[in-house]
Amino acid sequence: MTTTDPTDVLPDDRPERLLDRRHLPVVVGVVALVTLAAFENRAVQTVLPVVVRELDGWALFGASTGAGLVMFTLGMAFSGRWTDRLGPRPVLLGGLALFAGAQLVSALAPTMLVFVTGRAVSGAAEALIDTTLMVVVARALPESLRAKVFASFAAAWILPSLLGPGFAGAIESLAGWRWVFAGPLLVVLPAVLLLRAALRETGAAGASADPGARARIAASVVLAAGLAVTTFTAPLLESADTRAVGLPLVLGGVVVVLLGAARALPRGTARLARGLPAVAGTGLLTAAAFTAVGGVLPLMLVTTHHVSTAVAGVSLTVTGLFWAFGSWLNSTAPAQERFGPGTRARAGGLLIAVGSLGPVLLALDLLPLAPGMVGWALAATGMGILSPTLSTQLLALAPTSGQGRASAAQSLAGATGVALQTAVVGGAVAWFGPGMDGPRFAVLMAAGGLVALLVALGGGRVVPGRTARGEGARPVG
Incomplete structure (x- = not known):
């Protein structure tokens, strides 16, 4: 009787897992x-x-x-x-x-x-x-x-x-x-x-020549300067005595941010050119849309619905839980195999846009708290689908020697979206002060929902080209 090592006849073709040794x-x-x-x-x-x-x-x-x-x-x-x-x-x-x-x-x-x-x-x-x-x-x-x-x-x-x-x-x-x-x-x-x-195993990848590096660094410095202006001059909008100075400074800071971003981000970001530029541009729009709603939701609840800070903080819990749920949903085999990154990006943007209606209607006192939070949970799920989709698509498209630059550009795009929307929200809150009522909050959040619609419309451009049977034919994420 002879014995045979099972590995000689049964090759180990098990799929790799995160918890492998x-x-x-x-x-x-x-x-x-x-x-x-x-x-x-x-x-x-x-x-x-x-x-x-x-x-x-x-x-x-x-x-x-x-x-x-x-x-x-x-x-x-x-x-x-x-x-x-x-x-x-x-x-x-x-x-x-x-x-x-x-x-x-x-x-x-x-x-x-x-x-x-x-x-x-x-x-x-x-x-x-x-x-x-x-x-x-x-x-x-x-x-x-x-x-x-x-x-x-x-x-x-x-x-x-x-x-x-x-x-x-x-x-x-x-x-x-x-x-x-x-x-x-x-x-x-x-x-x-x-x-x-x-x-130890992830050394330098032999970065290729980057003739535009100095220009991008200079543009990033300009972008940071614009962010500093919009961040630190918004309080000037609070008083009628200082608005004549504060408003031009804030608007000027926004212009500087846009000029810096246009040079610091990949060429074609503004028009969502297919591939990496669209990944960066979609990330910017997504960050702006989500911040427009989530950034003011706790303040709106405390100000217009007079709930405690603990209850208002539930929105942060909803964000964390359903963002994680959306990310898990995106990572499942059916989602990865049946839907390409463009489809998932569009779906995430649509969920954010539709889910934003919950907080908007809550601000207008047309919905009670629980249904409004259900809408926000839907938006957080969309963000959970979108965020890892953009990250995996970024790594799939970037050459090994440029993964660092591409990752930095994506993070910079997200930070720019957050900063621009924060400037708008911060300026509005400083301007109206105690007069920030439900309808004004609703306008800010509805604007975020409209930006999310842009993501839903343009999300498919994160895929460089079309395949014969649709971009979902070869999942990248």
Whole structure:
């Protein structure tokens, strides 16, 4: 009697999984860093009012969030190029070192100005980390797993959205707000150790010559300057005495942002030229649409429906849960096999547009709270489908030597969309002040729904060309 090794006659053709032994450390490491960023985001939102009160920094309240966005934009001007030239390892380690320094500066800040400096450094660190994590995913994991790992990124926001505010509030009550910023440092080292093997294998990809690099960096600096102007001059719209100065400054800042974005983003972004430009442009429109609704939803609930901050915070929980659900839905085999990235992008935009009607009707007091939140859940599901679709399509289209630059451009496009919409919303809130009633909130949110319709109409352009049987014939995500 002879024995035969089963592997000699039964080849191992099982599909690869995220939890396979060789992928698990990378997956756990990147998800840990995303979870860290999510907890930090929710924690900062929770304790920021306490920080402002204790440091007597009311005048710099807007700067504490705006400074991070400005430095994120500047960081994106360099992160992609550095990642392509040096490989993700040194750039990621540099970003984590900056993050650790920013947390320490914020935790030890004796004045609000120092605290704002820490938040600014944190924005630069986020730019480096975001770009390198995208490249690590592209080089360390097979293409078939990318949609699933981006779904896990969205899932990594669930616990922070549910527990982050309460956890941060408990730390603040027991030990003080400064420990909220020091605590995340405990996660950095374990995550780096898990990623160590993958980072060793993902060296520089031999970046090709980039003659337009200097022009794009200059354009990104201009873009950041415009963001700074729109962020820090919006309070001038609050008083009739300063509007004559504030309105031209805000509008001028928006123009500067648009001019900078036109040069910093891939050529053809504004007209959604097929391929990578359409991916960046769709990301910009999606970020603007979603921010137009989600960015004012808690304020609208508190202002017009007079609910508690805890109830208003339910919108953040709905966002986290259903964004993760949409990402999971996008990652399933039926979705990937039957629907191409263009179809999924259009579907996501349509869900955001339709779902925005819930908050709009809620603002007009034509719907009660629960049905309005159902609409918002639909919009969050659409965002969950769209976001990983754009990320996987970006990595599929970008050459290996340009993955860093492409990832940075995508992040920069999203930040630009958020910044432009934040300027509009912030300007309106500053202008009307206590007069911000339901109809005015409804107008702002309806505008976001209209932008989402543009995504639904143009989402198919993220696919470079058409196939004989439709763009869904070969799934890329």
